[in-house]
Amino acid sequence: MSVSAQIAQDRVSPDAMTASRAAAGPLIASRAIEGRDWDAAISGFDGICQEQLFAFATIRWPGVAPEPRLFEHQGRIVGGALVMVQRLPLGLGRIAVIKWGPMLADARASDSEALYQGMVEALVAEYADKRGMMLSVLPHAGTGQTNFEYRALRDRGFKRGATLRFPNRYLVNLRLSDEAQRKSFDQTWRRQLNKSEKSGLSFEHAEADCVGDFKVLYAAMSDRKQFPDHSAFETLDVLMAMDEPLRPELFFVRHQGELVAGALIFKAGDRAVYLYGATNEKALPLRAGYFMHWHIVRWLRDHTRARWYDLGGTDGFRGLHQFKKGMVGDAGLIRPVPPVTNFAARPLAYALGAGAFAAREVVNQLRWYVEAVRPGLAKPDQVPAPLAEEFL
Incomplete structure (x- = not known):
């Protein structure tokens, strides 16, 4: 005990x-x-x-x-x-x-x-x-x-x-080698990842006190995309103040020093969970989302005991479905919430x-x-x- x-x-x-x-x-x-x-x-x-x-x-x-x-x-x-x-x-x-x-x-x-x-x-x-x-x-x-x-x-x-109206959850297998993981991705997803790696992007694992930068990025994205937000974003401060291993991990992607994408991941337990993500208007042509999630998968594999990376649902948006389905690929799972x-x-x-x-x-x-x-x-x-x- x-x-x-x-x-x-x-x-x-x-x-x-x-x-x-x-x-x-x-x-x-x-x-x-x-x-x-x-x-x-x-x-x-x-x-x-x-x-x-x-x-x-x-x-x-x-x-x-x-x-x-x-x-x-x-x-x-x-x-x-x-x-x-x-x-x-x-x-x-x-x-x-x-x-x-x-x-x-x-x-x-x-x-x-x-x-x-x-x-x-x-x-x-x-x-x-x-x-x-x-x-x-x-x-x-x-x-x-x-x-x-x-x-x-x-x-x-x-x-x-x-x-749930859209019950499917998208689960990436974290226990694969780099080669096997890339091979498991859908062909289109893998092609977009390859392009992102030629865009001059950099990936970083940020400290908890950088969460303010993520909030600015998230607010700007919410205003731009106008998605209905039913998330628990108001709980972010208390989560980021928790001790290990419960404190979420913060990741950033930059282009020429500018923050273009970020994500917060709950990583305790057998299933790591994608809590929040944010991008600016430059992220899409740079394919920063592909680059960021690829490196998050590798980080989770190497630094946690989680077997699965839960990307969450789609809230009914087909673009999210295509992105997550391609990332789950052949080795992952798409399973409905009962x-x-x-x-x-x-x-x-x-x-x-x-x-x-x-x-x-x-x-x-x-x-x-x-x-x-x-x-x-x-x-x-x-x-x-x-x-x-x-x-x-």
Whole structure:
């Protein structure tokens, strides 16, 4: 057990302990820990992501109560989940929401799927059975032939909820040699990379205190491109103030000394994630994006333990799809984020929770329509993909 996790254990209240046995999984103990201990306690998890950080969640979702929980099996910490407890309108109840969790500490363990089932069972015991809430879980896009997390949730009785309009995520394989990586790229992507390498560009790994330069570049790009921005950019300062390995890495590309492109990458865990990118008007003819991502892939391979580089989604823009698809190439993966899954032990809790989510989806659809017709904003031009067969 890590020192940070042991400190967290010392602070847990005895009455916060719950345990339950999954139908096909091991006995998992679940315990609450203090928010101030959470981020350090999970910093070495394979499944860690920014959405599961306490520091991120308290800024991104100020209207909910984050409840960090660790899971143990036979005296060792095997995972965790940051559960967001949200009150329903009119005080009708509460729902427990988990995005990209629960997380496995060791995703490559031989019993990882059984441990995941056990963690889900412990969450059901605490939030659905004991506290009478609807439990809502959004799993990651999987890297296997099927999404075992989604399947485990459905097998436990979770019902399918809302789906993302553009659910595909683009995953680059980080464990390749330079030669194999370049060969895996789509031919067009590789050709653009070759041209970028003749444009006099330079790549640098910047220090955290240079983030102000990135903000200027990002603001200028947002004004120029007029993309709707639903990102969590307001959390950037707190993320950049975090200790290793949780602090994102900052990368720049310059041309004749001028900053033309930049990116922020969350690199802890098994899956590095492209958080934010920015370019100026000179970047496109220089093909700076190709140059930057090529060097980021190489840096991640050589300086982290991540197996995948998650480029995120497209928000419905075909140009982003073509760029990311070409970069994923033959060796990477394009996988959909599964639908949200919902469970409640009591019919009223499920009805209230599902009703609240349905109302939110109406609001989201209305917002999407307004943005689609609003003058000046870039318009999505990608056709939504049908729901993957495994999620039907």
